[in-house]
Amino acid sequence: MKKIILPTAILFTLIFCCTIISVAQKAVSDSTIVSDSTKEKEKISIYAGAAYSSRLHYYGRTDSLKSSAFLTTVIIQAGKHFSVTPTFIFIKNSNTNFDYAATIINATYSFGKKKGVAGSISADKFFYKDQSKLVQAVQLGQASFTLSYLNKIVNINTGASAAFAKDDIDYFANAGIDHQFKFVKKQNIFLIKPAVVANAGTQNFTRTYYKNNGFPLLPPSQQMVTETSKKFNLLSYDIKMDVIYAIKRFIVSVTPGYVLPQNVIIVPNNPSLSENAKNLFFCNAVVVYRLTK
Template sequence: MKRIIILITLFILSGFSFIIQAQSEAENPKKTVATIIGGVSYVPKLHYYGRTDQLKSSAVMPTVLVQFDSVGLYFTGSTVFTTNSTQPLEYAATVTEVGYKFGKKQGIAGSIYGDKFFYQNKTLVQSALRGQAGLNLSHLNKVANVNLTSIAAFSDKTDFFASAGLEHPFVMKTGQSVFVITPTAVANAGTQSFTNTYFKNNKFLGIPVSNQSTTQTTQVFNLLSYEFSVPMVWVYNNIFLVVTPGYVMPQNELTTSGNTEVVSRTGTNLFYVNLSLLYSFKLKKV
């Protein structure tokens, strides 16, 4: 997912939900109105299916998630501040999401969601998008969870993405602490009309995008990237520390005659280590 900034927020939701449920099993769920998770994430290498801006920007993202446990509805919001070799920390975007979760701990589970993006920094590859809608489906089992995702993303034209992945969480409990490590592998595919929009928004790159062959190429559904990650979550009471090392390999990058050097610098194999510090609490009926 691979991945666009909002997927970090989705990870907070999907990756932590089973921990939150385990912590609250002894409580009366009827008394819980909502679960709120707030905190900050550091992303050292922002990328979109392995494609980065030329300066390979990093980001700091304050994030809040509100989940209404009894009905499955949730809301997330993130403010994105970017920095790179030429610019200090500056406001880049606000990312919002509204969704509905369904399913249980075992069997079929998933979510339906819609995102709205407000980008101030147009040099980020993902800034080409105004919003997206998606469906996540998972088959949760004791061997390996199977995750499938389909997304429609909106820029000048609509892109369609799909991903398939495997993951298996290992849970260790010691006293009041819980440690979860989840090896994950994902393959992402889709169209690339967002690339045209990105280059149009950044004409200083000097890449012609109006020719017919380039436009037709962006509309071909191709493999976009492979991504391997090992999210590690340490939970103590209501505090979450998340360390996510990962490696992404972009595939089928678009090239334009005479500008392959510029394009190649926007998509290379990347190793990253994302960090998040979060706090969770529950709102209950009086």
């Protein structure tokens, strides 16, 4: 069973990493919103960061090895709207001790203000340690956009993405609400943002993984997996809370969360080929340091 589920840990890491990149960029953005607007904005700002996740998951779907991840990243912010973020990913589980797994290059264009409509457009490219084993099992790149309506009562957030594999494309969408509590005292900035998010999408990644790795599926099960994978279904509910503290050049973000997976693929009479999913508590942590003055 571990041989079947282990390679998908890379996929979970990539999804988590995209989230961490977003959290880190959001932490950088939120900390500058409350800065002195009379100061001239730098054209180029560079941040170095590190992140850790206590448990990797893909919309509540987990590997059998209880993998966690450590990431190092650099955020290059060009003006107010554009950033490029390379991130290096290391996995830890019962079979490996923080082994290098992959690199992601993210490019994001953000727009909008702290009130009203805001959003972002982004693209990710994934590079793997061992493409001979992983290139057919995981997604190669992703394009995304987000759109939010920001106000004093509750922020309404939506987003969509397309994830590209070798033979298939998965489509995802999400919708949620959050509210930001902000406290500022001199150079200290403290933000708390509880959020609830519903995630939906296709699951072609599972069917492609089975196909390309030669796992035996009898015709009835094969047809069921194919039909289920292509359906656009609710995948999970996320309940989480961003806690962000910024002082001078340092930004620290901690995000505890709880995920409830939905519409999990089950292969009848073959639990080793079924998706491994359960309600899960996790915690992500990010530390960012601004290198430029």
